[in-house]
Amino acid sequence: MSKELIKGNYAIAQAALNAGCECYFGYPITPQTEIGEYLSLKMPESGLAYVSAESEVAAINMVLGACSTGVRAMTTSSSCAVALMQEALSYAASDELPIVLVNVMRAGPGLGSIYPAQGDYYQSVYGGGNGDYRMVVYAPSTVQECIDLTYKTFYTAHKYRTPVILLADGLLGQMMEPAEFTPYPYPKVDNSSWALDGAKNRDGRTICSYGPNEQKHIKHVVSLFDKYKLISEREVMYEEYQTEDADVLLVGFGSLARNIKAAVKVLRAKGIKAGLFRPITLFPFPDKRINELSKQCREVITVEMNMGQMYTDVRLAVNGVAKTSLLNLRPAGEWMSVEEITEAVENSREKAYAGI
C-alpha cells in the first residue's frame, strides 16, 4: 500500500467498497455528487447494486430496505437533502438498522449555498427526525480520515445496529490530498439473529419501529438508550494537540480543525499556551475529556463554521469550569484562515467574541 493523491469524495466512495458496501442508493447534490458518479461506474462491474433513486426520500428508504436484509448499504447526500432523510433515520434508529449515511455538508438553511459549512451539527447530532433517538456521528478532518472513518462508520453501524453518519464537508469532499487505502480492518459482524432472509426453518421476523402497545414501546425506547449509553462509554474518539499545558483550549471539528491546529502552532510560537481539542465522534461527544481539560484552562473557545452549534455541547461539557466563547467569523464560505483564528485568540484577552 502506498499513498495516492485522491479527492475526498472518491476516497469515501472507494472506502465504502473496501468496507464491503453491497448497495448504494443516491441522488445527486453538490458537493458530494462524485461519490455516486464513482460508484455508478464501479459497482455494476462488480455485480453490486447501484440505484439512481428518484429522490433522497426514496434513497434513504432503499437503504432501509437493503439494511433490513443485513447487507452493508449506504447513501450519500448533503445538508438540505439530508433534511429530507430525517424521517427514515428516525425509523431506522427505532428499527435498529445499520444505515450508513454520508453527509458532505454545504451551507444552509434552506438551499443555502454550495460552499463548505458546518451547519448540520444539530441535524446530525440531535437528529431532525421525530422521537427519542441518537445517531453516531463521525467527523473526518482529512482525506485519510475520510477513508478510515468510512470503515469505522460501517463497522459501528453493524456492530450496534444503529444508523451512523459520516459528517464531512464541501472542503473535504472536493479537496485532493495524499491518502492510503489500508485494508478494511474490522471483523464481519454476525447478523444472523435479526436480518431478513426469508423465514426458513424459523418463524418470521418483523422489523418495525413501533411497539404494539404502550408498555412494549416504552421498553423499546429505553433499550435504545441503554445501547446509546454503551456507545457513549466505548466509542468516543477525539484528537488532542498541545493540550497538556494549554490554558486556551480551541475546540473544533472537521476540516476546520486543520486551520485551528496551524493556529495553535503560531500561537505557541508567540508564547500563548493554546491547544486544540478535536472531537472525532460528535455523538458520543467527548464531554468528559473536555471537562477535564477545561479545569486547567482560562478559556475554552469553540471554533466552528456555523452560528454556534457544537458550542452548545462544549458549554455543557465545560459546565462552568472555565470561560467559554465562540469563534465563528463566517457561517459558510471561506474557512477561517490561520491568521484570523490566531488574531482572534490573541485579542481574546481584551474583548469577547461575536456569537450567541
Add this chain to the structure above:
Amino acid sequence: MLVFEVPKVFKKDFKYSFCKGCDHGVAIRLMAELIDELNLKENTILTTSIGCSVTMYDFLNLDCIEAPHGRAMAVATGVKRAKPSKFVITYQGDGDFASIGLAESMHASLRGECVTAICINNTTYGMTGGQLGPTTLMGQVTTTSPRGRNREYYGYPIRIAEQIALCDGTAYSARVALDTVANIKKAKAAVKKAFEVQQKGLGTGFVEILSTCPTNWNMSPKEAHERVRNEMMKVFPLGVYKDVTEE
C-alpha cells in the same frame, strides 16, 4: 375432502384487527393462499406500509419490514436489490401507494423492480377515520370533504392501475374487486399473475384491489359491496391494464 383451510402461513391464533366486513381480511388471505400454494413462505420478504395495511405483519408468519408512510416501493427496491433471489411483496393502501408514495410507486415501476405491489383502494383514509384521499370519488363525502369532493376544491381521483400500466417497467397491472365470490376468485388469479411476473423476472407486478371501508362509509358490509359495484367500478373499471405475458 378438505377443500378450504386457513393458509399455513398465518400465525397460530392470529386474529384480524380490521373492522367488521373489511375487505383487507380477504385480500390478505388471497396473498397468504398464494404464498402457500407457490411455496413462497421461506423466500418471502414482505414490506408493509402505514395505514390499516401495516397490521399485516401481525397476522402472517413471514419476514417483514415496515416502511415509513408511502415508502414501501422504495424499501422493497432496497430489499430486492440487496437480495435479488428473494420474493418481495408490498401491501399498501391507496393513500400510501398513490398519494404520499406516488413518486416511489411510479419510479419503482419505471425501473421495473421485480417486486409485487398490492394496493387496497377503498376511496378513503381508513385508519385516521375516513378523510379524503387520492381515490375519493367525485361527490363523495368524507370528514375532510364534508360537502363532497368537487373539482374546485379537491381535483380528481387517480386511476392507479392505469397509471402504473403506463410505466414501461411494469409487467402486469390489473384492477380487481372483492364484492362477490366470483370477483374474489378473479382477484386471486390477478394476484397470482402479479406474483408470477416477479418470479419470472419480467418487471413490476401490480394489482389494485377495490375494497370496502364499511366503518368510514357508514354502511353495512353488504351495502359497502354494493357501493363498490355501483359507484367505484364506474370510475375504476375492473380489468387487466398491462400484461407483458400476453403481448
Add this chain to the structure above:
Amino acid sequence: MAHIVIDENRCKSCYLCIEACPKGLIKKSTHVNNMGEYAVEFCDKNNECIGCAMCALRCSDLAITEVHR
C-alpha cells in the same frame, strides 16, 4: 359428508357468509361470542351442504376455518 367449521370467536357478525351460501345453511346465532357479537352458525340438518366454500371465500375474518366436501 360436506360441511364447514366455524370459529365463532373470530366472527365479527358481518353476515356476508349468510348471503354467500347458495343453500342458506348459515344463520345468525342466538348467543354472543367472546367479542360480544352474535356470530354465525352452520345449520345443515338435511345434509344439503355441497362444500362449495363460497362462505369461506367470502368471509373477511377467516372465521370459517375449514370446508369439507
